[in-house]
Amino acid sequence: MKLHVRINGEARELEIAPGAVLGDVLRQLGLTGTKMGCREGHCGSCMVLVNGKPMNSCLLLAAKVEGAEITTIEGLGDVRNPHPIQEAFVEAGAVQCGFCTPGMIISTKALLDNEPHPSLERVREALSGNLCRCTGYAKIFDAVRIAEHKLAKASGNGKSTRRPHRP
Amino acid sequence: MTKTAGTKKTSARPEPNAARETRVVGKPVPKVDGLSLATGRAKFTADEIPPHCLVGMLLLSPHAHAKIKSIDTSEAEKLPGVRAILHHGNVPRIAHTTAGQGFPEPSPWDTFMFDNKVRYVGDRVAAVAAETRDIALQALKLIRVEYEPLPAVFDFEEALKPGAPIIHDEPDITSFLPFDPKRNLAAWAKADVGDIEKGLAEADVVVEGEFETHYYAHAPIEPHVTLTYLDPDGRLVIRTSTQVPFHCRRIVAQTLGIPVRQIRVIKPRLGGGFGGKQEILLEDVCAMLTLRTGRPVLMELNRAQEFTSSRTRHPMRMWAKMGVKKNGEVTAIDFRGILNTGAYGSHGLTVLTNVGSKCLGLLRCPNVRFDGKTVYTNLPVGGAYRGYGATQGMMALGQLIDEAARAIGMDPVEFCLRNHIRAGETHPIFRALGEGREGVDMTIASCGLAECIRLGAERFGWKQRRGKGASMPGPIKRGAGMVILMQGSSIPEIDMAAAIVKLNDDGSVNLYSGATDLGTGADTILAQIVAETLHIPVSDVILTVADTDNSPFDTGAYASSTTYLSGEAARRAAVDLLENMRQVAAEALDVSPEKLDVGEKCFYVHGNPRKTISYEALARRALYSRNQQQLVGHASAISHVSPPPFAAHFCEVEVDTETGVVRVVKYVAAVDCGVPINPKLAEGQTEGAVLNSIGAALMEEYLFNDDGRMLNPTFNYYKLFTPGETPLVETILVPTHEPTGPYGAKSVSEISTNGPLPAIANAIYDAVGVRLRKAPYTPERVLEALEAKRKAEHS
Ligand code: FES
Ligand code: FES
Numbered sequence: 001m002k003l004h005v006r007i008n009g010e011a012r013e014l015e016i017a018p019g020a021v022l023g024d025v026l027r028q029l030g031l032t033g034t035k036m037g038c039r040e041g042h043c044g045s046c047m048v049l050v051n052g053k054p055m056n057s058c059l060l061l062a063a064k065v066e067g068a069e070i071t072t073i074e075g076l077g078d079v080r081n082p083h084p085i086q087e088a089f090v091e092a093g094a095v096q097c098g099f100c101t102p103g104m105i106i107s108t109k110a111l112l113d114n115e116p117h118p119s120l121e122r123v124r125e126a127l128s129g130n131l132c133r134c135t136g137y138a139k140i141f142d143a144v145r146i147a148e149h150k151l152a153k154a155s156g157n158g159k160s161t162r163r164p165h166r167p
Numbered sequence: 168m169t170k171t172a173g174t175k176k177t178s179a180r181p182e183p184n185a186a187r188e189t190r191v192v193g194k195p196v197p198k199v200d201g202l203s204l205a206t207g208r209a210k211f212t213a214d215e216i217p218p219h220c221l222v223g224m225l226l227l228s229p230h231a232h233a234k235i236k237s238i239d240t241s242e243a244e245k246l247p248g249v250r251a252i253l254h255h256g257n258v259p260r261i262a263h264t265t266a267g268q269g270f271p272e273p274s275p276w277d278t279f280m281f282d283n284k285v286r287y288v289g290d291r292v293a294a295v296a297a298e299t300r301d302i303a304l305q306a307l308k309l310i311r312v313e314y315e316p317l318p319a320v321f322d323f324e325e326a327l328k329p330g331a332p333i334i335h336d337e338p339d340i341t342s343f344l345p346f347d348p349k350r351n352l353a354a355w356a357k358a359d360v361g362d363i364e365k366g367l368a369e370a371d372v373v374v375e376g377e378f379e380t381h382y383y384a385h386a387p388i389e390p391h392v393t394l395t396y397l398d399p400d401g402r403l404v405i406r407t408s409t410q411v412p413f414h415c416r417r418i419v420a421q422t423l424g425i426p427v428r429q430i431r432v433i434k435p436r437l438g439g440g441f442g443g444k445q446e447i448l449l450e451d452v453c454a455m456l457t458l459r460t461g462r463p464v465l466m467e468l469n470r471a472q473e474f475t476s477s478r479t480r481h482p483m484r485m486w487a488k489m490g491v492k493k494n495g496e497v498t499a500i501d502f503r504g505i506l507n508t509g510a511y512g513s514h515g516l517t518v519l520t521n522v523g524s525k526c527l528g529l530l531r532c533p534n535v536r537f538d539g540k541t542v543y544t545n546l547p548v549g550g551a552y553r554g555y556g557a558t559q560g561m562m563a564l565g566q567l568i569d570e571a572a573r574a575i576g577m578d579p580v581e582f583c584l585r586n587h588i589r590a591g592e593t594h595p596i597f598r599a600l601g602e603g604r605e606g607v608d609m610t611i612a613s614c615g616l617a618e619c620i621r622l623g624a625e626r627f628g629w630k631q632r633r634g635k636g637a638s639m640p641g642p643i644k645r646g647a648g649m650v651i652l653m654q655g656s657s658i659p660e661i662d663m664a665a666a667i668v669k670l671n672d673d674g675s676v677n678l679y680s681g682a683t684d685l686g687t688g689a690d691t692i693l694a695q696i697v698a699e700t701l702h703i704p705v706s707d708v709i710l711t712v713a714d715t716d717n718s719p720f721d722t723g724a725y726a727s728s729t730t731y732l733s734g735e736a737a738r739r740a741a742v743d744l745l746e747n748m749r750q751v752a753a754e755a756l757d758v759s760p761e762k763l764d765v766g767e768k769c770f771y772v773h774g775n776p777r778k779t780i781s782y783e784a785l786a787r788r789a790l791y792s793r794n795q796q797q798l799v800g801h802a803s804a805i806s807h808v809s810p811p812p813f814a815a816h817f818c819e820v821e822v823d824t825e826t827g828v829v830r831v832v833k834y835v836a837a838v839d840c841g842v843p844i845n846p847k848l849a850e851g852q853t854e855g856a857v858l859n860s861i862g863a864a865l866m867e868e869y870l871f872n873d874d875g876r877m878l879n880p881t882f883n884y885y886k887l888f889t890p891g892e893t894p895l896v897e898t899i900l901v902p903t904h905e906p907t908g909p910y911g912a913k914s915v916s917e918i919s920t921n922g923p924l925p926a927i928a929n930a931i932y933d934a935v936g937v938r939l940r941k942a943p944y945t946p947e948r949v950l951e952a953l954e955a956k957r958k959a960e961h962s
């Protein structure tokens with residue numbers, strides 16, 4: 001069947017199997033920053049933004065996102081032009097193996113888009129669907145704080161934090 | 168001259184490992200792979216799948232113990248899209264161990280790719296390669312296996328009784344170490360120093376108890392995953408999530424019966440290992456499927472299989488006794504234990520000996536006895552797990568220390584300060600217990616434990632918290648506990664690491680190393696060490712690592728060896744290159760080499776900083792004009808000692824006496840890891856290790872039914888801490904300078920895993936006066952213990 005979506009800003013028409021989950025569809029497109037840690041909806045490593053909302057792409061049928069706007073970790077930035085949240089995670093030492101990191105960053109993005117200055121309690125809540133086995137989370141919370149400041153500074157400068165999407 | 172690793176040659180100017188000012192070592196340099204990971208661009212094993220790749224899947228045993236009477240694959244073979252099926256009837260029968268250890272492995276060769284018998288629920292029965300996941304899954308359902316169930320044994324002690332079912336009765340298994348499979352004994356180890364009876368007799372007080380640690384999982388977020396394919400020359404390439412690329416190559420060659428030269432192992436980015444990937448689990452089967460089909464094959468454990476069929480923490484039942492005098496002197500420690508290795512003996516001996524060597528040497532005590540056995544049971548298989556025996560041993564010993572201190576009315580902080588091993592001292596247990604051979608006598612060269620204890624106690628507020636929360640009004644009580652720890656850095660006289668550094672046109676370098684970064688930051692640490700040694704920025708170090716075709720040998724990422732040993736190899740290789748560069752610089756500047764000093768990316772003449780040659784200029788000279796040559800440095804490092812890092816952990820808990828729920832409210836870990844090459848990464852290692860074990864102490868546990876089947880192989884019922892409820896750990900790094908380590912470094916990754924089990928138990932006792940000798944400390948166990956205490960008080 002056909003699926004029409006915007007992925008990282010680009011309109012796509014895709015041929016998918018009816019039972020395919022979004023995560024597999026994205027990975028087959030080469031967007032492998034979306035990880036699959038459990039395929040059971042418990043770890044958050046497969047998280048992407050669907051119309052701005054963080055969702056686990058391992059259980060989500062691709063057919064269900066017809067017409068949606070999907071943002072994956074690749075859509076935020078790349079090594080030469082990283083998103084401030086991506087920079088913040090590196091600066092804070094919040095990346096160890098990095099397998100949970102894309103999902104963590106997606107959750108952080110969703111949070112900070114809606115609440116530019118969340119309390120620690122809100123950060124904990126917002127990231128609750130993302131498991132990390134390496135860091136002990138302390139540095140991930142630091143990263144969210146650093147990202148908050150970076151984004152506030154950027155918007156204070158009138159600079160957009162929206163990254164241009166590249167094909 | 169300190170006793171350090173051997174090197175292929177002594178350089179003209181051996182750079183002593185003395186403490187000195189550093190530019191990039193000791194700094195929180197961002198991870199070299201940080202941005203590629205954070206942007207989702209870094210490639211893990213499953214992220215680069217070649218075209219026409221098949222999906223490999225395992226058929227696992229539903230029985231804890233059974234003979235396979237027959238396997239009928241005819242229906243499955245008929246299914247379109249099925250390309251190969253493997254089982255015991257059609258693969259070579261070669262006894263080996265899955266433990267990725269040095270050769271010869273000190274684990275019994277008790278495993279076959281597939282066997283005609285299954286020994287636990289989750290054991291391998293067969294494998295399928297098919298065009299798609301769905302076809303593979305369907306094919307698994309069509310394989311008809313006839314089992315003859317056998318009596319199974321699940322308890323440590325039952326397994327040792329005469330008449331217990333024999334789990335390994337096959338004649339073709341071997342071990343060069345103590346091994347008696349007819350009695351379900353996978354290994355044993357004993358050590359006796361001093362006179363234990365005399366020591367116990369001299370004591371004013373003897374404390375003792377039975378303790379038990381449990382089955383729990385590494386649970387890396389990336390499960391075990393392997394991709395195999397044939398390169399254009401027909402060589403087998405294994406791209407895999409492994410901590411041990413070189414052992415993987417050797418063991419796969421052995422199990423497939425093909426030469427090592429036919430195999431290349433590549434470790435891409437790796438999503439966490441914690442010891443669980445120091446194991447050859449999927450690689451042999453996946454490779455065999457590729458050899459049979461000529462096609463690429465991807466195999467990945469699903470989350471349930473990751474729990475049941477990878478590796479776990481070896482559970483241990485321990486009986487420990489400690490004698491102390493009223494003044495706090497420890498006169499005797501008697502330690503007996505049975506380690507449960509499950510159905511196969513992977514790491515069964517060495518985890519056992521580490522229980523002794525990493526715990527019993529921590530205290531000054533002349534009389535020590537260790538008596539350990541490793542038993543087979545029909546349960547999931549133990550393996551290497553961060554902490555490696557020390558976690559189990561400290562769960563018991565850390566509680567005994569608390570009990571002993573209480574028994575003589577001494578604060579455990581004082582007790583630990585009085586008794587811990589110090590720099591300049593040794594302990595006979597180091598020699599008595601090795602890893603498959605005799606241990607190594609070792610004098611402690613650096614020890615910051617006293618500082619760790621003092622600084623940790625102060626930051627934690629030990630005086631304000633200890634003994635203060637038991638009388639809180641209401642059902643919730645608070646308590647504080649502490650523990651001291653040590654680990655090692657590499658396996659002495661066994662581990663080896665090598666490195667090559669090559670100079671490029673522009674003065675940058677390539678570092679070739681077999682070190683295996685499993686997310687720990689090893690690549691960054693190595694780059695920092697090379698950058699420091701050569702006086703170049705970290706960005707000038709280009710890494711080629713963990714690829715058996717393109718990296719020199721390294722035993723791999725285990726035994727807390729990477730920073731200490733692979734780091735030392737990298738440092739020496741860089742020194743070697745620097746000296747070769749110095750010769751060229753001297754030629755170019757027409758001075759003798761000793762007259763040259765090293766500046767930022769240049770050499771200059773001592774006392775005449777304007778007479779200088781940049782690395783770029785000297786590289787170009789060497790590559791293109793005079794006395795042409797490729798400038799390289801290379802070195803190997805082995806260790807003669809295993810310098811322990813030390814730590815003191817402090818923990819405060821809240822115990823709800825009505826529900827039994829224990830909550831960690833404060834946790835401080837003070838760690839001496841020598842010079843932390845990268846403090847931010849060292850903190851990260853500590854925080855992750857502590858949280859891993861707080862989870863193990865409070866909630867992570869395999870639950871089995873009466874048939875040995877795990878009931879909770881999903882994150883839904885096997886809970887890890889989430890960001891929502893996680894306690895936060897405070898880390899204090901207490902630097903010392905380890906003369907045998909690169910820039911004074913020791914290890915950091917494992918030690919802090921060992922703290923939470925005893926520290927939390929001690930804190931619970933402080934809060935409510937009950938001792939939890941069986942982990943995890945779940946609400947049911949806490950309530951049970953409180954009930955027992957109430958009854959005892961009323962009778
Ligand atoms: S892979 Fe989707 S939640 Fe784990
Ligand atoms: S960094 Fe490894 S799981 Fe989070």
